[in-house]
Amino acid sequence: MEIDFKHKQAAHCENGVVANLMTYNGFTVSEPMVFGIGSGLLFTYIPFLKVNHAPVVSYRAMPGIIFTRFATRVGIKIKREKFRNVQTAKARLDENLQRNNPVGLQVGVYNLPYFPDEYRFHFNAHNMVVYGKKDGLYLISDPVMETVTSLTEKELEKVRFAKGAFAPKGHIYYPTSFPEQLQLEKAIIRGIKHTCRDMLAPVPVVGVKGIRKIAQLIRKWPKSKGVKIANHYLGQIVRMQEEIGTGGGGFRYIYAAFLQEAGKLLNNNQLLELSKEMTLIGDQWRDFAVEASRIYKNRSNSVAVDQYDHVATLLEDIANKEEVFFKKLKKAI
Amino acid sequence: MxxxxxxxxxxxxxxxxxxxxxxxxxxxxxxxxxxxxxxxxxWSPKTIALNNAIEALNERISASKQRVIDLKVSPLEYYMELHKMDLPILASYVGIWKWRVKRHFRPAVFKSLNNKTLQKYADVFDITIEELQRTDL
Structure with a gap:
């Protein structure tokens, strides 16, 4: 069976799945709107954890939470299920497709055959929609891809039961009930307030303080870890910021797009102005990436320490701008 | 502006x-x-970052390969690197405690593993037990 499902490419997989499932159910919402209402924007440094042998920073809220918050705030209900047993997981998926219900799945990226080899890492918080089954193949709408694709039963089972951090355990989810009309206005305000609270949180590794923490670490790394490792770490930060999914500038452009849409919807000119400001901050993140890449592009061991200080200063400047920005944003709504 | x-x-x-x-x-x-x-x-800044990450990975793989050839570690470590895994990820795939997997990296301990355990590793790496045991990589 094949469900008449409209695939629309998105920057980020989770927003994309939500936006596409909403559209299927007759509610058109944009990717930035999902991201903004779900308070997706964040900055966190996760101490003690290493991925690909480098420290972890994240520019977004925890996997899954964007949809959960979005759902509560606009008044839809979601059903989520995880499985221990591979057969039950498959049976539940097939039942839903049988009922013409397209579902979201959390999967691991490492065994996704349609991803370029270089992008296949053990990352388990990817999201996709399954919208049918034809000739033994599952029909897949992966929001970061331009077009739809398909996976065999075995391939899908492998990615649904990937192991490691954030193991999906066959995680399946779909909306089950909707309000008559989406109340976006209130949801937008709640979403914005939450993001302001996160970004200004009095926690040393979160939000604006987290950015400052990373800047501090960047100054230290060449001395404490040596240039080679410092460059590997720096490269990892830029990848988290810019790799597939962020829409550019560590989600800052998507957030600016959200503020623009929200400003129009709420007739709030301040939000329109703040959207422009966020775009400029996004540009600063891009500049940071460019300057950082100047350091790690030569892999020799002789990088002047002041270059690290320079990019650290750029980050501190961003932190200052974002601090002012989120204080203003809090007042604007 | x-x-x-x-x-x-x-x-x-x-x-x-x-x-x-x-x-x-x-x-x-x-x-x-x-x-x-x-x-x-x-976009070049991130392409460079990705290429560096891949290069670093390849360095880890070839260093591990050499250790296997020199009989300093068991082939398990090499296959772990080859599959872009680290210890927690491998342990989670085979369902064996991390400290035990780490012990299995010792050639002498690896030699004494029974077929059931070897099969678990072989399945994760999608190879046969015979292939897994070869040290002439």
């Missing part, structure tokens, strides 16, 4: 995405300052 990344400024650099005919979606503003999206083939 120019503002933001313009639609026509979205970078279209050569990247690893090309081989898979893959383009990613970026957010940018049009000439009226309205947000819109544009596909990008890639």
């Amino acid at each position: 120019t503002l933001g990344m313009k639609k026509n400024e979205v970078p279209q650099d050569k990247s690893n995405l090309e081989s898979a005919n893959f383009k990613e979606l970026c957010y940018a503003v049009d000439e009226n300052g309205e947000y819109t999206t544009e596909l990008s083939t890639g």
Whole structure:
């Protein structure tokens, strides 16, 4: 069976799945709107954890939470299920497709055959929609891809039961009930307030303080870890910021797009102005990436320490701008 | 003052995405300052970062390969690196405690493993037990 499902490419997989499932159910919402209402924007440094042998920073809220918050705030209900047993997981998926219900799945990226080899890492918080089954193949709408694709039963089972951090355990989810009309206005305000609270949180590794923490670490790394490792770490930060999914500038452009849409919807000119400001901050993140890449592009061991200080200063400047920005944003709504 | 990344400024650099005919979606503003999206083939600062990460990975793989040939570690470590895994990920795939997996990296301990345990590892790496045991990589 094949469900008449409209695939629309998105920057980020989770927003994309939500936006596409909403559209299927007759509610058109944009990717930035999902991201903004779900308070997706964040900055966190996760101490003690290493991925690909480098420290972890994240520019977004925890996997899954964007949809959960979005759902509560606009008044839809979601059903989520995880499985221990591979057969039950498959049976539940097939039942839903049988009922013409397209579902979201959390999967691991490492065994996704349609991803370029270089992008296949053990990352388990990817999201996709399954919208049918034809000739033994599952029909897949992966929001970061331009077009739809398909996976065999075995391939899908492998990615649904990937192991490691954030193991999906066959995680399946779909909306089950909707309000008559989406109340976006209130949801937008709640979403914005939450993001302001996160970004200004009095926690040393979160939000604006987290950015400052990373800047501090960047100054230290060449001395404490040596240039080679410092460059590997720096490269990892830029990848988290810019790799597939962020829409550019560590989600800052998507957030600016959200503020623009929200400003129009709420007739709030301040939000329109703040959207422009966020775009400029996004540009600063891009500049940071460019300057950082100047350091790690030569892999020799002789990088002047002041270059690290320079990019650290750029980050501190961003932190200052974002601090002012989120204080203003809090007042604007 | 120019503002933001313009639609026509979205970078279209050569990247690893090309081989898979893959383009990613970026957010940018049009000439009226309205947000819109544009596909990008890639951007050098991150392509360099990705290539470095892959190079670092390959260095780890070949260093591990040498250790296996020198009989300093068991082939398990090499296959772990080859599959871009680290200890927690491998342990989670085979369902064996981390400290035990780490012990299995010792050639003498690896030699004494029974077929059931070897099969678990072989399944994860998608090879046969015979292939897993070879040290002439």
